[in-house]
Amino acid sequence: MSKPIVLSTGWMMPLVTRQIEEAFEVHWLNKISDWDRLFAEVGPRIEGVCTGALTNVATTADMIKRMPNLKIISNYGVGYDSIDVPAAKAQGVVITHTPEVLNEEVADMAVGLLIATVREFNHAEAYLRSGDWAKNGEFRYTASLRDRHVGMIGFGRIGKAIGKRLEGFGVPLSYFGRKKQADVPYPFYDDLVAMARDVDTLIAILPGGPATQGLINKPVLEALGSRGIVINVARGSVVNEADLIEALKKRTIHSAGLDVYVNEPKIDPAFLELDNVTLLPHVGSGSQFTRDKMGQLVVDNLLAYKERRAPLTPTPDTPFKGW
Numbered sequence: 001m002s003k004p005i006v007l008s009t010g011w012m013m014p015l016v017t018r019q020i021e022e023a024f025e026v027h028w029l030n031k032i033s034d035w036d037r038l039f040a041e042v043g044p045r046i047e048g049v050c051t052g053a054l055t056n057v058a059t060t061a062d063m064i065k066r067m068p069n070l071k072i073i074s075n076y077g078v079g080y081d082s083i084d085v086p087a088a089k090a091q092g093v094v095i096t097h098t099p100e101v102l103n104e105e106v107a108d109m110a111v112g113l114l115i116a117t118v119r120e121f122n123h124a125e126a127y128l129r130s131g132d133w134a135k136n137g138e139f140r141y142t143a144s145l146r147d148r149h150v151g152m153i154g155f156g157r158i159g160k161a162i163g164k165r166l167e168g169f170g171v172p173l174s175y176f177g178r179k180k181q182a183d184v185p186y187p188f189y190d191d192l193v194a195m196a197r198d199v200d201t202l203i204a205i206l207p208g209g210p211a212t213q214g215l216i217n218k219p220v221l222e223a224l225g226s227r228g229i230v231i232n233v234a235r236g237s238v239v240n241e242a243d244l245i246e247a248l249k250k251r252t253i254h255s256a257g258l259d260v261y262v263n264e265p266k267i268d269p270a271f272l273e274l275d276n277v278t279l280l281p282h283v284g285s286g287s288q289f290t291r292d293k294m295g296q297l298v299v300d301n302l303l304a305y306k307e308r309r310a311p312l313t314p315t316p317d318t319p320f321k322g323w
């Protein structure tokens with residue numbers, strides 16, 4: 001019996017590649033130059049897509065239309081903003097993702113990035129490596145987490161894991177979101193400018209996509225003020241990068257720590273010119289331990305489709321209603 005066809009939008013880790021190649025006939029967009037021809041020849045027989053932000057290939061409405069028998073898009077990552085959700089929904093396609101398994105890893109990284117930014121680990125290490133420590137004495141004094149109030153932009157699963165850590169650090173918290181959560185004791189804001197005015201540190205951990213595009217913009221940064229620090233571990237799109245770069249350049253905020261960017265991996269070169277931003281290459285969930293768990297979920301969701309079982313982790317946008 002022939003294997004069902006899966007399209008991968010790009011490179012996948014060996015754990016995923018090995019298992020999907022065993023169970024499916026896999027076509028790899030990163031190994032094909034003529035995508036038009038692929039969709040013309042194979043498109044109507046494709047049943048599954050394997051994708052993730054790391055492939056840097058969006059699963060567009062046009063692509064989805066060219067796969068009329070598509071049943072499942074298995075996304076490597078909890079965020080699935082690189083997939084055209086309305087188009088998938090309209091065609092009855094289930095999108096699955098990798099929630100929960102990365103919560104603690106991303107929260108660890110977010111707090112690490114926060115402290116690295118506040119205490120300027122990048123400059124401190126450069127000071128040691130250059131020999132300046134031995135020559136000129138101790139490194140200059142930095143900002144501190146001790147006198148800060150953090151405003152969480154988004155307080156979902158990962159936001160709560162970050163909150164738990166910061167509570168342990170004795171840092172006061174507030175949160176911004178669509179609605180107040182009954183079981184959360186921290187001050188709630190549905191107005192981001194108002195929260196930015198009342199805190200001095202923002203941590204963004206909310207979904208990307210059209211609803212949150214450019215949310216952290218000039219008015220928010222102005223409200224945050226000169227002590228302000230912005231940490232983004234969500235998606236580059238939630239920040240208006242031109243406004244952030246201007247605020248960093250003019251030092252109308254103190255600094256930023258970024259793991260995500262609008263154009264990954266070709267980030268705006270203006271960031272590289274700034275000395276008050278700590279830059280990471282989207283490493284939030286990037287440990288072998290956590291990536292193995294994410295990868296296995298990607299495979300298990302596809303296998304569930306193949307065996308006509310319910311998918312393990314469908315997104316809330318595309319609840320499973322049967323294959």
Ligand code: 8YV
Nearest residue numbers: 052053054076077078079285
């Ligand atoms: C991954 C992420 O780096 O889960 C997410 O949404 O951003 C990260 O965990 C990314 O999805 C890899 O494709």
